Amino acid sequence: MNVFAINSPTYNPYDLLRVYTYYRTLLGAVLLLMFQGDIARNVLGNDNPDIFFYTSASYTLINFISLIMFWRVKFLPSQKQLFSLLFIDLVAIILLMYSSGGILNGLGYLLLVAVAAGGMLLRGQIAIFFAALASIAVISESTYRYFTSSLDNKAFFSAGSLGALIFIIAIAFQYLTRKIRSSNEEAIAQAQHVAHLQKLAQMIVERMRTGIVVFNKNRGIELLNNSARNLLGLPPEQTSRLTLRDVPALDHKVTQWQQAKKQYSPILKIDNGLSDEVKINFAPLESDENTDTLIFVEDNRAIAQQAQQLKLASLGRLTASIAHEIRNPLGAISHASQLLGESEGLSPHDQRLLEIIDNHCKRVNQIIENVLQLSRRRMAQPQQVQLNTWIEHFMEEYKNSRAEPVDIKVICLEHNIVGQFDPGQLHQVITNLCDNGLRYSKIAGGKASVILEIGVDEKLQRPYINVIDSGPGIALENLKHLFEPFFTTENTGSGLGLFICKELCEANQAFIHYRRTEDGSSCFHIQLAHHERAL
Numbered sequence: 001m002n003v004f005a006i007n008s009p010t011y012n013p014y015d016l017l018r019v020y021t022y023y024r025t026l027l028g029a030v031l032l033l034m035f036q037g038d039i040a041r042n043v044l045g046n047d048n049p050d051i052f053f054y055t056s057a058s059y060t061l062i063n064f065i066s067l068i069m070f071w072r073v074k075f076l077p078s079q080k081q082l083f084s085l086l087f088i089d090l091v092a093i094i095l096l097m098y099s100s101g102g103i104l105n106g107l108g109y110l111l112l113v114a115v116a117a118g119g120m121l122l123r124g125q126i127a128i129f130f131a132a133l134a135s136i137a138v139i140s141e142s143t144y145r146y147f148t149s150s151l152d153n154k155a156f157f158s159a160g161s162l163g164a165l166i167f168i169i170a171i172a173f174q175y176l177t178r179k180i181r182s183s184n185e186e187a188i189a190q191a192q193h194v195a196h197l198q199k200l201a202q203m204i205v206e207r208m209r210t211g212i213v214v215f216n217k218n219r220g221i222e223l224l225n226n227s228a229r230n231l232l233g234l235p236p237e238q239t240s241r242l243t244l245r246d247v248p249a250l251d252h253k254v255t256q257w258q259q260a261k262k263q264y265s266p267i268l269k270i271d272n273g274l275s276d277e278v279k280i281n282f283a284p285l286e287s288d289e290n291t292d293t294l295i296f297v298e299d300n301r302a303i304a305q306q307a308q309q310l311k312l313a314s315l316g317r318l319t320a321s322i323a324h325e326i327r328n329p330l331g332a333i334s335h336a337s338q339l340l341g342e343s344e345g346l347s348p349h350d351q352r353l354l355e356i357i358d359n360h361c362k363r364v365n366q367i368i369e370n371v372l373q374l375s376r377r378r379m380a381q382p383q384q385v386q387l388n389t390w391i392e393h394f395m396e397e398y399k400n401s402r403a404e405p406v407d408i409k410v411i412c413l414e415h416n417i418v419g420q421f422d423p424g425q426l427h428q429v430i431t432n433l434c435d436n437g438l439r440y441s442k443i444a445g446g447k448a449s450v451i452l453e454i455g456v457d458e459k460l461q462r463p464y465i466n467v468i469d470s471g472p473g474i475a476l477e478n479l480k481h482l483f484e485p486f487f488t489t490e491n492t493g494s495g496l497g498l499f500i501c502k503e504l505c506e507a508n509q510a511f512i513h514y515r516r517t518e519d520g521s522s523c524f525h526i527q528l529a530h531h532e533r534a535l
Contacts, residue, residue: 017077018070020117024089025067027110028060031096043105044096051099059092082121086130089114094137102145103158108138115166119173131170135163209509211278211297217290219244219251228297230460231278250280250295257282267300323368330368334361367486367496380422380507382529387417387454387463394430395452406438406448413455419463419528425504429512432497433467433524440471440522457527465526473522474514482514 035044035052045052066085077085093114097107111134118130142159205212211228215221221242224234232247244251249268268278277300285292337357340346346354395408430452438448453466474482481487483502488495501524505512509529517523 016117016120017082020121021063021067021070023113025060025063028056028063028092032056032060043100043107045099047101048099051095055092055095055099059088059096062088079123079126083118083126083130086114086118086121087133090130090134090137094141098141098145103138103142103155103162108159108162111138111162111166112169115170116173119170120177127170127174128167131166134166138162138166209299211295213250213295213297214285214292215244215254215295216292219254221246222292228295231297231299233459235459253280254282254293254295326364327368330361330364334358334365337361380425380504382420382422382508385419385421385423385426387419387465387528388412388415390423390426391452391454391465394427398431398434404448407450408434409449409451411451411453413453417454417456417463420530421508421510421528422504425508429501429504429526430465430467432501436497437467437469437471437522437524441469444471451521460527462530463528465528467524467526468517468521471522473516473520479514483512 031044032053034040035049035056090111093107093110097103097105100107115131115134119127122130139159142155145155205223205225208225209227211231212223212225213221213228213232214223221244224242232250234242234247244254253268266279266281268280279298279300281296281298283294283296285294334357337354341351341354341358391410391412395410399406399408434450434452437450441450442448449470451466451468453468454463455466456463478487478489483498484495485499486495487499502512505526511527513525515523515525
């Protein structure tokens with residue numbers, strides 16, 4: 001066993017050793033000055049002035065050098081170096097005691113301070129070993145003086161008493177130091193555990209999709225996670241201390257809540273780039289009115305969509321059952337229409353009626369296919385997607401799958417854009433939007449063209465994909481119904497394409513909405529989840 005080893009990583013004797021170095025430097029200097037100034041000449045160096053002078057001078061010089069080391073560099077000695085410093089104190093005090101007449105002059109009691117320091121600085125058996133050396137040195141000095149000069153027998157009793165006191169001091173200070181060190185290590189372990197839990201809680205709060213805001217009685221914001229910052233429309237680069245006054249709409253709601261408690265509207269209108277409305281709920285952390293208050297901020301559109309999703313899930317199962325039942329008679333109608341079309345002598349009017357029957361059979365069949373696909377949709381498996389590479393591969397694959405040539409332009413506003421999405425479902429969404437964009441741009445201008453633009457939102461730091469076309473656009477009265485199932489402005493459409501796109505986006509924690517570009521073009525904006533923040 002290495003008694004000089006430092007067993008605990010929390011053991012740091014630097015501060016205590018620095019204080020002790022001040023003490024030993026001051027002690028050596030005071031003894032030297034007192035000797036040179038003929039102060040207490042009958043006590044200091046009265047037996048052998050030369051030994052006293054050289055010892056006190058050397059001791060002061062060594063201590064001064066040690067003090068400089070602590071000043072200039074943060075010198076943290078090992079246990080062996082600590083023992084060497086204390087051993088120098090032991091030798092110096094014994095020589096000073098010997099040159100001043102022995103144990104009876106009282107200088108030997110300075111060893112108690114050195115032994116106490118050893119009990120606090122040295123670990124394990126080495127502290128007791130140092131106390132034993134000090135006791136042996138005191139008794140040896142008295143024994144040597146007894147044989148070389150006249151010495152009172154009382155000196156042996158004093159030497160023995162001092163030796164016993166040295167052991168008591170060493171054991172007592174070592175015990176107290178061990179207790180203090182154990183308490184310190186336990187406190188450090190608890191502090192580390194608390195810090196770990198705090199870091200874990202902070203990570204959970206930062207990655208929550210629900211916004212969290214904590215404000216104090218002075219309306220200063222104590223805590224604000226990324227979701228709350230995004231939902232409240234605050235810029236991510238704003239790191240200065242925020243107050244509720246920085247969000248006037250929220251500040252007004254807080255005032256309403258404080259005045260009327262439950263008599264307030266939880267819906268907050270705010271422009272955050274994600275949703276027009278957020279829902280807020282208040283929860284005081286304590287019953288005291290002066291305590292901090294917690295605010296939960298949620299995307300009201302997402303909440304409404306979740307409620308709608310529950311309704312649609314039930315409706316979807318019902319619709320799927322109905323679709324299965326419709327397919328059989330629809331097949332019979334289509335087959336009968338084909339047989340009737342093979343009849344001879346049909347008039348042009350009857351032929352037109354058969355075409356209408358056939359077209360509507362195909363349309364109803366497409367609706368059935370879309371409904372069944374929606375009911376059988378697999379769970380999303382989001383993963384990191386390198387959008388720059390993905391969009392290029394998609395463009396090539398899409399062009400090759402089209403019978404006629406199309407004009408698709410890709411614009412990458414940044415390099416290495418990474419988003420979170422199920423690649424297969426993202427392909428389905430962009431394919432549907434490109435189909436619509438090419439069709440409507442050809443209707444409006446005679447040329448089928450689409451622009452695919454990818455970038456990162458500066459405010460929200462989230463990647464996005466824009467599908468832009470030069471079609472006629474969406475009328476204002478139709479915007480609120482745009483993503484509803486079975487809503488269509490065409491006689492040939494099923495009204496499920498954009499609804500499926502919206503469902504797939506929400507399943508991947510993404511948002512899709514329609515807007516106009518600066519030049520008036522139609523744009524479907526998909527904001528993907530951040531690859532490091534998605535849950």
